[in-house]
Amino acid sequence: MMADTPFLRVEDLTVEFTSGGYTVRPLDGISFTAPRGSLALLLGPSGCGKTTLLSCLAAILTPTAGSVTVGGIDVGSLSGAALTAYRRHDVGIVFQAFNLVPSLSALENVMVPLRADGRSRTTARDVAAELLERVGMSERAGHRPGNLSGGQQQRVAIARAVALAPTLVLADEPTAHLDYIQVEAILRLLRGLADDGHVIIVSTHDDRMLPLADEVIEMQPRFLEDRGDTTVTRSLVDGEVLFHQGDPADFIYVVERGEIEILRAGEDGALLRLAGPGDYFGEMGPLFGLPRTAMARSRGESTLTALSTGAFRSWLGDDHKLTEVIAGRSTTASPPGPG
DSSP: OOOSSEEEEEEEEEEEEEETTEEEEEEEEEEEEEETTOEEEEEOOTTSSHHHHHHHHTTSSOOSEEEEEETTEEGGGOOHHHHHHIIIIIEEEEOTTOOOOTTSOHHHHHHHHHHHTTOOHHHHHHHHHHHHHHTTOGGGTTOOGGGSOHHHHHHHHHHHHTTTOOSEEEEESTTTTOOHHHHHHHHHHHHHHHHTTOEEEEEESOGGGGGGOSEEEEOOOEESSOOTTOEEEEEEOTTOEEEOTTOOOOOEEEEEEEEEEEESSSTTSOEEEEEOTTOEEOOHHHHHTOOOSSEEEEEEEEEEEEEOHHHHHHHHOSHHHHHHHHHTOOOSSSOOOOO
């Protein structure tokens, strides 16, 4: 049963940055509240500001304007030891790419924050074992991440995130790498955490989570000016998803550094293409107003230039080249990719 008093309060939160002479606000005056025992969804396509908002809630990113209040504490006013204590004790983060330590077992991964907090090895082991039992992973406690499925790794990551009993738990696309069976288990687990008194904030594009949410915050990026030659620089970490199959299409991407996997229908789908430096992909969706027909995911760290359709035309050089792109005959870079 949810309490009436908001534990989390976000007021007029704005984040603004400029890249390539173009100003964008991934967050523009967003406000919402969440009481204890609630689950709120940040729903929207990749690039709409969901991860930016989570970073502000975790005190990793300082907003341009507005405030975040957690349990009566103004997060923006914290510094030094108080800021460290907030990040360690008040917030738990479930990462999209799991971020488990490959050389440690599931039990040892959950023990990491407990040991960092000064708990004895015996206490940390007991607490970690209890948490793994809670998420249904007791029988796999001795296995390393490489021997666990995606859903199992995510359960371990959730157990680690709540090891120090934070009231606020932030989950960044927690179902992104999971199949349908694994998704159901994770959804039930997150709903159970909310019912136990945590405040769960989930960034997702997955509308299967809608029935479990107490509040849905729909998010879209806002550009401060409408320019036909928009370019934005994007940096991705290993395993980060740029867009999912079925997402609304916005930009066309050129790889500046690293590699991008173009996959069909999720993590276990076929690898359609590997885009490297100088290659472009994702052009068909923006050009024809279609949703993404594949998923794009970073292999290692990468840097991309995101181009509007107008900027893409300029980058190609002339309309004749664009015609070749649409026809699949372009020689300016790799053949056009899905999306």
